[in-house]
Amino acid sequence: MANAVLDINEKPTTGQLITLSFQHMFAMFGSTILVPQLVGLSPAIALLTSGIATIIFLLITQFKVPAYLGSSFAFIAPILIAAGGLDDNGASVNPGNAMIGAMAVGVVYGIVSLLIWKTGYKWLMRLLPPIVVAPVIMVIGLGLAGTAVDMAMNINVEQVNPDTGVAEMVKQYSVLHFSAALVTLLAAIIFNVYFKNVLSTMPILLGIIVGYIYSAIVGIVDFTPVKEASWFALPDFLIPGVHYDFNVTLTILLAMVPIVIVTISEHIGHQLVLGKVVNRNYVKDPGLHRSLLGDGLGTFVSALIGGPPKTTYGENIGVLAITRVFSVYVILGAAVLAILFSFFGKAMALVQTIPTSVLGGISILLFGIIASSGLRMLVENNIDFGNSRNMVIASVILVMGIGGAALRFTDTFAIEGMALAAIVGVILNFMLPGRDKEVKELDE
Template identity: 40%
Template sequence: MFGILKQAISGAQILFVAFGALVLVPLLTGLNPAMALLGAGVGTLVFQWLTGRQVPIFLGSSFAFIGPIIVAMQAWGQGATQFGLIVAGLMYFIVAGLIKWRGMGFITKLLPPVVIGPVIMVIGLSVAVAASGMAMGQGGGKQLVPYETSLLLAAISLATTIIVAVFAGGMLRLVPILSGVIVGYIAAAALGVVDVSGVMAAPWFAFPHWVAPQVNWAAALFMLPVAIAPTIEHIGAVMAVGKVTGQDYTVQPGLHRTLSGDGIGVCFAGLVGGPPITTYSEVTGALMITRNFNAVIMSWAAVLAVTLAFFGKFNAILTSIPLPVMGGIMVLLFGTIASIGLKTLIDARVDLMAPRNLVIVSVVLTCGIGGLTLKLGDFSLAGVGLVSVLAIVLNLILPPARSHDGIPEGQDI
């Protein structure tokens, strides 16, 4: 009995570490936070079942989809966006099948750092304007919170997040987003910005409101390429967890199984109206600190997430978080995503003096941040989806880059 209680407490700790990022995505995109908890919980349980409960991973809301979801919600509505997210889950199965068939070498050739790096940068920078707008209390073209108050609240939440991320130690260092939200919320309540009427009216227990997906192939084609970056992120995360635990999960249970588990979770999240799910580096950090590598604790975290999805007042509190509090965190968050893309290029030592690499990165950044849209009749492709396709095509058709001494990159003398 004591052992089970200890596992449950460890699971609660994992959920606490992942919680801030998990609920942040639906709050930013207009999706239901309760469905995010439900999608993450069920998705993690499915992942653990499919991988034989061998990999200590908890799946939470993916930041990579924030910008595309915001655009899709405005263009096609929530039902069509959910359908697009379900289709995006198929990308995980495509990559899993390619790895099972051809091995990792094929994926590395198709999606090298010069492709993945700038695409990740676009994911973060394409919604930078939205982050600044929220920090100023603006939404839907209107000033929803007074300007001066908004900047103060955004500064408080941003400063708290930065201080915790940079100066905190131990487990606290793993929850900078959650810390920023809590301190910002308290400040907003003190300034009278928080509207608690919805919290008071909400029932203690309630079934999350479900929006049915609507078939929309334009939304599907828009979302499908977006999943390329998270699938590569998944592979890196599985390898990172393996280094922490001393196990090679790419062999057993295998990347094809972990990707498939993640893909099913993404499809389920889209079905119920939650954001797509992905692996969390915060959880990997928690594993490093606690040294508890038992995958059962991830199942406990998942069960607790599902349970919280049915607490009406809890979810009402989440939706009452003022806009500028979230905006302050977004300023850091989207810049962090872009920085990860830059780090991808740096770690791989991509030579931007080589015309081939310069062309790929430049075209992707300009088209992605500039909002270029490709329209062919009723079909349109824009944003991350468009630049993902552009990056892959350019990488395949352009000749191999050569270093300054004339030898192709990646080859020894």
């Protein structure tokens, strides 16, 4: 790799710190606020907790890893399941349940990091080989495809039910809103494909901006919340024991925790890619156990005050690769800016006015990219689908995950969808013959 403009522990000038920190904040902004928008949580609290989680990560990794933590897309479906879905206003029905699940995820990260510290990481690679992880990643994207298209094409309209005489919210196709989704999608594709500088690392944010401007022009944006909002506003905190009862159930745990099968693999992948970009071996120093613990503790603290689970962000790794500015001070600056921005009431109100169709348009691309990244993992790891073992594992995971298979024990206790598919994938990987060969290759 080329020499760094600013290496890991080099301090930028004040001007560099401000401009480069803003650049990193905007690189993650679109994705970080999109997750809470899709699951009915507060974008402000997601932004606040991304900054807090990033600072925690930097502290635990001894300021050696220039990574930014944002909202994790892998948990969109599990959050919706744990929280009981969305109400007619697009708010989470029971967000406290999702927060409890996210805290449990953070605890699991801590346990895994402790095991890695004591025993090394090869056992984890044996537990989570690409043939298990990649199809689960594809399930994450494809399982949300219907949600993205529905958001892009349809709007909620209040209609009176002729049988009951009661007003109900129903889905209705809208050409105007679908056009906003298509404009958003096209803009994001153009920025992603045709731009080769820093702009190419933030197609989600730029696509949303273009779609929002188009939506405002055609008159589907209501600016009333922005006018009514104050300049300074506290994010919508969700504190256990204050805003919801802290009640841990197996249903909540099984909806959220199995997804660490994917997110831990994603974390390892990001550390390897980031290490190549900055010419460091982060698996050895500060160690995978530290980076994973930083990710987990960031997720735990985020959930403790109402934010979604966190993950290191590929967008920000892309910014590092393009700018060659690796300074952790810049990442720290971006985290501080995110925290300050979350209290900017009018900006957060503006985020809330983004039309659902715009979010749907960007989600079409985003969820497709998630699914495609799973396919890319299979290709990059030379997974042989002439091998019936691989074919069986991938097939079962895909159909069970996308089909929404559920293992119901009681009316309130079930393992379903992506979580069940991930668990079954791990079990099949251990049960089917041929695994011994893969383990031997890994050891070599």
